[in-house]
Amino acid sequence: MSAPLLTVEDLEVSFPGRTGFTRAVRNASFTLGRERLGIVGESGSGKTTMGRALLGLLPRTAQVTARTMSYDGTNLLTCTERDWQKLRGRRLSMVMQDPKYSLNPVMRVGRQIAETALLHLRTDRGDAKRRTLAMLEAVQIRDPELVYRLYPHQLSGGMGQRIMIAMMLIAEPDLLIADEPTSALDVTVQNEVLRILDDLVRVRGMGLVMISHNLTMVSSFCDRVLIMYAGRIVEECAASELQNAKHPYTQALIAATPSLDVRRTELATVTRDPEWLK
Template identity: 65%
Template sequence: MTKPLLDVEDLRVRFHLRTGTVEAVRGVSFQLGRERLGIVGESGSGKSQTGRAILGLTPPPGEVTAKRLAFDGIDLQKASKRTLRTLRGGRISMVMQDPKYSLNPVMTIGEQIIEAYQAHVKAGKAEARDRALAMLEAVKMRDPGRVFSLYPHEVSGGMGQRAMIAMMLVTDPDLLIADEPTSALDVTVSMEVLRILDELVSERGMGLIFISHDLKLVSSFCDRVLVMYAGRVVEELEAKNLREAKHPYTQGLMRCLPTLADDVRPLPTLNRDPAWAL
């Protein structure tokens, strides 16, 4: 097996609160190659904190520990602030849930993409501009030139999220972490965004971590799925083998969704076994 792109072993995220210490992520381990990995879980399962911890974006007063947290052989825990800065946004990028909050409202979309590019690549103005326009085209903007000079509030949610993806991919990262990238979007728009994301990821041979609460979506989009519950990975499986999930939590998650295909009534609900959280 080739050297993994990302190697995470025993990742823990703790929050020291006044009411006591809360462990949001409790010993997560996985390796990621140039593939699409899905992390699925319900709210409070620690899936988002896992993604943030990899990028070093754990909000204070959070504390991250891990036996190993290495990106392409670089130890992220020991790396200097400088190294981390060049990695972040350069070789590792992150797409957040809502473009409304992750784009700067007082800069045009084009300026933001140029800024993201120039922060990591030494490039002249004209070159950066060409790059940004090419990137907007790559995310299937109908009129890249026009979108380039628009402000974030002037575009729809789907376009905003595509602009966000353009901004995150302009530096040609090796790893993209997408945290619920389409939850704020309508279904038809989100399918379009996913299709674009899928194309770019496979074209450029990136690694992708796709974090979502939607088991159906993740399993249809990713190669491999980690199912998280109460801060732990309860099951890891190939997306195509989802039907053969062993863990009762994964099975329950799959069954409790109403489907168009068959009419189950009442819907099976999850009986949470306290042992799952141990």
């Protein structure tokens, strides 16, 4: 693998609260090439916060420090708001969780997709529309001309998420962060959306960060997996090696996934050890 796309060293994110600071991400270090990296962990383990930190989109109150945080030669730590605007959407982008909330309800979906193109590519309205229609086709929308004119409430969840993918990929970024892209969808359409996402990322040779709490999905979909617990990256391993994970938390997570083959009356739970925190 050539020089990494993304390098993060000692990332710390904390939020001020009434009783001092809450450290949402602690000492996180990882690198990413043009590969698929899964980030797995329970709710509140800092996955989403880390994803948003990479886009410079944490709330104003958040304190972000790191030894290094660079993306393809750009130092993200010293980015101005204007620099970020050039990066977001164009160089790195993000698919959010629930299309019901992440699409603007009063704007036609076609315009929402075309907007990303108009913001970043030197293009006019007509060309942006052509690109949008092509993009809609790429996410396997059957009647792009019709869907272009629809509003988000007229779409199903699966269609909405494909619109979201189209909107975030139209300006051809090199890295996509997918923050639980299928957990708001019906199980039946989850695989379809994942397959579309997979195809596009593969064809364009993009890097992908897949944030999820679904171990099975991540291990079959990604090359490498980071396990997060209480803001720390507790384990990093190849997705194929996940079954042989060493950290007790990871082992507990794997054990907590019920198997269809073994009959059980009681599900395994994760017993936490304070030792994990240092």
